[in-house]
Amino acid sequence: MEILLIIVSAIFVNNIVLAQFLGICPYLGVSNKLSTATGMSAAVCFVITLATLVTYLLNKYLLLPFGLEFLQTIAFILVIAALVQMVEIVLKKVSPSLYQALGIFLPLITTNCAVLGVAINVVTKEFTFGLPSHMLGLGEAVLYAFATSLGYGLAMVLFAGLREHLALSDVPKAFRGVPIALITVGILAMAFMGFSGIA
Amino acid sequence: MSKFQLITKGLVKDNPTFVLLLGMCPTLATTTSAVNGLSMGLATLFVLVLSNMAISAIAPVVPDKVHIPVYIVVIATFVTILQLLMQAYTPDIYVTLGLFIPLIVVNCIVLGRAEAFACKNSVVDSALDGLGVGIGFTVSLTVIGLVREILGSGSAFGWKFLSGDGMLAFVMAPGAFLVLGYLMVLFNKFIAKK
Amino acid sequence: MAVQSNFRNMVLCLTAVCLVCSALLAGVYAMTKDPIDKTNAEILRASIGAVLPEGGELSEAKDAEIGGQASEYYVLMRDGSPAAYAVKSTVVGFGGPLALMVGVTTDGIVYNTSVLSHQETPGLGAKCNTDAKFMGQWQGFDTNSKVLAVTKDGGDVDAITASTITSRAYALAVKNAVDFVRSLAGAAPTDGASGASVPAGAPKNDGGQIDE
Numbered sequence: 025m026e027i028l029l030i031i032v033s034a035i036f037v038n039n040i041v042l043a044q045f046l047g048i049c050p051y052l053g054v055s056n057k058l059s060t061a062t063g064m065s066a067a068v069c070f071v072i073t074l075a076t077l078v079t080y081l082l083n084k085y086l087l088l089p090f091g092l093e094f095l096q097t098i099a100f101i102l103v104i105a106a107l108v109q110m111v112e113i114v115l116k117k118v119s120p121s122l123y124q125a126l127g128i129f130l131p132l133i134t135t136n137c138a139v140l141g142v143a144i145n146v147v148t149k150e151f152t153f154g155l156p157s158h159m160l161g162l163g164e165a166v167l168y169a170f171a172t173s174l175g176y177g178l179a180m181v182l183f184a185g186l187r188e189h190l191a192l193s194d195v196p197k198a199f200r201g202v203p204i205a206l207i208t209v210g211i212l213a214m215a216f217m218g219f220s221g222i223a
Numbered sequence: 224m225s226k227f228q229l230i231t232k233g234l235v236k237d238n239p240t241f242v243l244l245l246g247m248c249p250t251l252a253t254t255t256s257a258v259n260g261l262s263m264g265l266a267t268l269f270v271l272v273l274s275n276m277a278i279s280a281i282a283p284v285v286p287d288k289v290h291i292p293v294y295i296v297v298i299a300t301f302v303t304i305l306q307l308l309m310q311a312y313t314p315d316i317y318v319t320l321g322l323f324i325p326l327i328v329v330n331c332i333v334l335g336r337a338e339a340f341a342c343k344n345s346v347v348d349s350a351l352d353g354l355g356v357g358i359g360f361t362v363s364l365t366v367i368g369l370v371r372e373i374l375g376s377g378s379a380f381g382w383k384f385l386s387g388d389g390m391l392a393f394v395m396a397p398g399a400f401l402v403l404g405y406l407m408v409l410f411n412k413f414i415a416k417k
Numbered sequence: 418m419a420v421q422s423n424f425r426n427m428v429l430c431l432t433a434v435c436l437v438c439s440a441l442l443a444g445v446y447a448m449t450k451d452p453i454d455k456t457n458a459e460i461l462r463a464s465i466g467a468v469l470p471e472g473g474e475l476s477e478a479k480d481a482e483i484g485g486q487a488s489e490y491y492v493l494m495r496d497g498s499p500a501a502y503a504v505k506s507t508v509v510g511f512g513g514p515l516a517l518m519v520g521v522t523t524d525g526i527v528y529n530t531s532v533l534s535h536q537e538t539p540g541l542g543a544k545c546n547t548d549a550k551f552m553g554q555w556q557g558f559d560t561n562s563k564v565l566a567v568t569k570d571g572g573d574v575d576a577i578t579a580s581t582i583t584s585r586a587y588a589l590a591v592k593n594a595v596d597f598v599r600s601l602a603g604a605a606p607t608d609g610a611s612g613a614s615v616p617a618g619a620p621k622n623d624g625g626q627i628d629e
Contacts (some may be wrong), residue, residue, distance in 0.1 A: 045399065094307060094442060095442060098296060105291070137326045140325070197411075203404045203405070203407040207405070210401035213400055311456055
């Protein structure tokens with residue numbers, strides 16, 4: 025039950041883009057085409073889950089025992105940057121086809137605030153998934169990160185689909201490009217507000 | 224470019240929010256009221272000026288291949304300093320802005336200015352550039368916050384002029400996107416040079 | 418850039434930058450530690466002071482389980498015996514955790530309540546921290562004669578308009594605190610029927626209208 029709650033809450037109720045405003049830059053940047061949006065979502069999904077796993081362990085076994093919480097931001101961003109580089113190198117060697125598909129998105133992910141945001145959220149925020157507030161266990165943390173990134177993918181793919189249609193419409197000049205995109209996201213966010221209160 | 228232009232270009236010509244479309248996350252998330260927008264803008268301004276100065280000072284001795292990690296570490300340091308100072312002296316604002324203080328690290332404005340300006344210019348010019356872009360960002364955030372506050376809660380800078388509630392949707396998530404979208408339209412139509 | 422990107426230079430540069438930055442941070446951390454602790458202590462003292470009557474001596478924080486989770490409480494001692502308790506009580510609201518400080522006197526009367534943190538919707542549930550009518554009703558709420566549940570559930574708590582779930586959660590948090598104080602005094606919990614209809618984490622929505 026709790027697992028289901030984590031998933032529903034992370035994907036729909038507290039959708040990372042539409043309710044928490046994380047990762048907006050790539051959200052607006054690469055959602056022009058459905059295919060690139062799917063590629064970006066997959067890359068983000070992979071990196072968020074991996075980064076959360078590593079930063080969670082780093083925080084629990086290195087920063088907290090030594091009273092170094094104030095180095096959290098700096099340590100996390102370094103881990104994420106290193107991780108992204110590593111994923112890029114490994115992917116290039118092991119699976120060139122996957123690298124071809126995700127490669128161009130990977131460097132962008134370091135500065136995607138969704139990754140750092142989720143990593144910080146997991147270790148600092150008190151969670152209450154219908155239960156007393158407590159720090160998440162490793163399994164829940166990774167699950168939460170994975171579900172959140174699925175929410176990112178969902179919002180991204182939905183929006184890319186809308187934008188492909190928008191590109192064919194006759195939009196007034198001042199609205200063209202980002203303004204109309206933002207207004208579309210606003211309406212999408214309104215739809216997602218309907219989920220609040222479920223969990 | 225004169226020193227004066229360095230400071231004023233962030234307002235209209237290179238406005239980080241409306242023209243360059245950078246730093247969208249804090250722009251949308253923290254502008255629930257004019258005061259919140261202003262605080263976020265000033266926090267970013269603080270990091271921008273200091274990191275720009277530090278980076279322009281160390282840039283000549285940083286090997287090219289590692290310049291991004293080095294810049295990120297420098298920026299993260301200033302962000303953490305800001306975080307600690309805010310926790311100590313402005314706890315209310317720190318709680319309101321929450322997660323978005325540490326996230327200044329990945330605000331593309333800060334890294335963007337380091338890459339595009341600070342690493343090639345003098346310390347003084349870099350400080351002015353940071354100041355200019357920071358002021359532009361602060362003004363944009365305050366305006367967005369003000370519009371959302373007026374429409375959403377019927378008040379301006381905390382001063383209430385409507386007895387009831389405003390249109391609540393504007394303080395919530397959808398309102399952020401809608402207000403920014405429409406303000407951008409107005410900006411394109413009336414202020415930006417064609 | 419003047420410096421070559423060979424291995425030695427890169428390692429040197431990264432190490433130096435990391436060292437300098439960590440040292441700088443450690444310095445600032447040491448400098449701000451006391452002010453941060455002081456600020457946090459002040460915030461806590463203010464929230465406790467707001468919910469307890471004046472006079473007497475306040476105890477240190479004591480750990481306890483309140484509403485099924487680890488929390489803490491403070492005892493106000495007057496003339497050598499406890500006069501009132503300030504209890505930190507957290508429940509699930511509409512948008513997330515809702516943490517209250519609840520002041521209860523030994524005879525089961527709520528002295529006052531204050532919101533420590535909440536994630537309720539601005540303009541709706543968030544009114545639990547601003548609405549004078551809602552907040553005012555807790556002062557002197559006599560749990561011996563009144564039932565701690567919203568009127569919709571047959572209790573005596575006036576809910577915030579259009580925010581029933583937040584109001585229910587608030588009432589539950591107060592009830593948990595009062596029950597805890599009663600258990601300290603060895604008395605029976607407040608009327609069981611009112612609590613049973615408000616299960617934590619499963620707030621019901623009442624239908625078509627926007628109702629939080």
